[in-house]
Amino acid sequence: MSERSSSGRERNGQEESVTMALRKKKKQEGTVKEMTVYRCEDSLESIFTAIYLYYEENRKAEETYIALDEEPLLFAEEVAVAADPVKYRKVMQTLQRRFGEADYLSVCMALAAADELKAQAVFKTVVKGLDERCARGHLLDQLADDNVMRTFSLARGTGREIDHLKGFLRFQELESGILYAKIGPRNNILTFLMPHFADRLPVENFVIYDDKRNFFGIHPQRGQWYLLLGEETGEPELRLSEAEKQYQELFRHFCRTITIKERGNEALQCHMLPLRFREYMTEFTDSDEIQQFF
């Protein structure tokens, strides 16, 4: 980044003005539309940094693209973006201030979604919101716009998975008394789950492990929770406490008993509790008894 701008400064004024004029002419003719592609990592920080760069370098929204994948675009200027704490914090603050807490959270959720085009959609939505000076809490109102719609539906999808896992996550008590849970969500939602459980179980030591992305959320008793990223350890070996097995069996039994046979409706059960969650759930896994109707 810095290399480019400094080289720009080195050029003398005349040369600069000539290139600018050429560019302008080409654009007026409509022959060349020079795209700038910001290549980001799949992280909120990186994408926010790209949004900062877009404003810093004073580019045009229709000629800017934020890409997450490796696929190159023809005739485009490529800029690799590395997350810069100063820059993304500024973007965070601006978004929070201008759009309000709820919409900021929606934007974050959209960026946590597993989707290739999320960065571009969020970028366009945010730029539109900032340019049009949209009021706090109204960023995602203009659903007739495709980018807003995509941001909205991604945020909704992530939000739904968060809501699901708030319920479907299962802790197991280890011998040491630590509660341990394993999840395999589609979207990157551990960051959103941790505050909920930290608020709910303040006096417990607990760990949530994201099976798909291999990272941990850790909450020490009465302490502040944090994420442990990039560990190569994988899932630790678990030794369950003696009481744990009994409570698991009790709960399995409870779930079987509470079913009203006359009303049996497995399709509805599958609709409400999709199968992909079940491999991590106590009542659907590894009981000694045969899995019957439940």
Next chain:
Amino acid sequence: MEFLKTGKEQSIMEKLEILTDAAKYDVACTSSGVERKGNGEQIGNCVKSGICHSFSGDGRCISLLKILLTNECVYDCKYCQNRCSNDIPRATFTPEEICTLTMEFYRRNYIEGLFLSSGIIRTPSFTMELISRTIWLLRNKYHFNGYIHVKAIPGADPELIRRTGFLADRMSVNLELPTAEGLRELAPNKHRKTILTPMRQIQNGITQNQNELALYRHAPKFVAGGQSTQMIIGATPENDFQIINVAEGLYQKFGLKRVFYSAFVNVTGDKALPALAGGPPLLREHRLYQADWLLRFYGFRAAELLDEKRPFFNVLLDPKEDWAVKHLEQFPIEINRAPLEQLLRVPGIGVKSARRIVLARRSATLGFADLKKLGVVLKRALYFITCSGKLMYPVKLEEDYIVRNLTDVQERVRLGTDGMSYRQMSLFDDGRFTGRITVQEKLQTAVGQL
């Protein structure tokens, strides 16, 4: 505490099985309505929207640890599994057992809280006191800060109910049957009046508490999640019109949060009860819930949906479609203009999509493609709406035509409402073609002679 012990000590597993089995016909398993942050010391918080933790094989959500304190009961209600004349295994939890189970299940995120009901031991007041003591223990000794739903026992001392109300998030008194006659017939020990008394008391308690909270922000909360009730559907001959009117009355006069409907399951085989050959009346229950939502969120009144002459809901159409095809003079509605109240009355548009439409049309003119993205079910809505003055397809605004299109063939066959059977039309679909088709006939068809 003096408990009625059964002959030998039962294990927790046995007790849990018996008392869950006894509690499962209670419908309410919601954990919504209360927002309470954790306090950093105790275990638990409450989320306004409620959280479903699992779903049982009948598709109902498991949100709370739904158990009875005991299934001993002195009453003899004919529809109830726990009636005293029924010969079933009986069990009673001690308060400590309930507390430990709740806490351990809650820590593991199995449940959102406790739902505690009970059979009547000795007297209503005695039972209420046991319930009250149990949840006092759970709140104060076990420091549980999650969701608690308890039953108020009709006929119990009002003071006990009041005290319990300050510990619980939601209370409910079961109406059991929609009319007083039905109740007299099937539940000889229960009376309409004794059921409505605690309901009124809780309502007044909530109102009074809201006034106190307005004055003192930290005043203790009384039944913060509101109260609910439930009715059994199909055990007595009431019609849907009566039921929905009772529900409306409860919402308006008693300020209830929810009325639950429970399709009757014949568990006792009593001779006064109807034998339901086709299983529990689930479709009827479903239609009642749909109507219930129309009452609470869509601004409908019971009298608009049904009347004396037409006292049952349409089996084929949901209550909103049914209303709409009967009131075609109000349609079609222009999406880009119509007020929210009118949008809510269009079949296929729900509360959320109606709100989204109102917000989105400020900045753009909405077309049918946009509506689809906003979550409108066009399959149902297209007969009743226009976008910029145009219908989606050239459809006729006629009752018969719309009804025919709204209820597709498969649906009618599944419900088996009109004794006909349907199959794919074929070239030889003619009454005369019952035997085998000959080669000659095939040839004739091929050259177009048939």
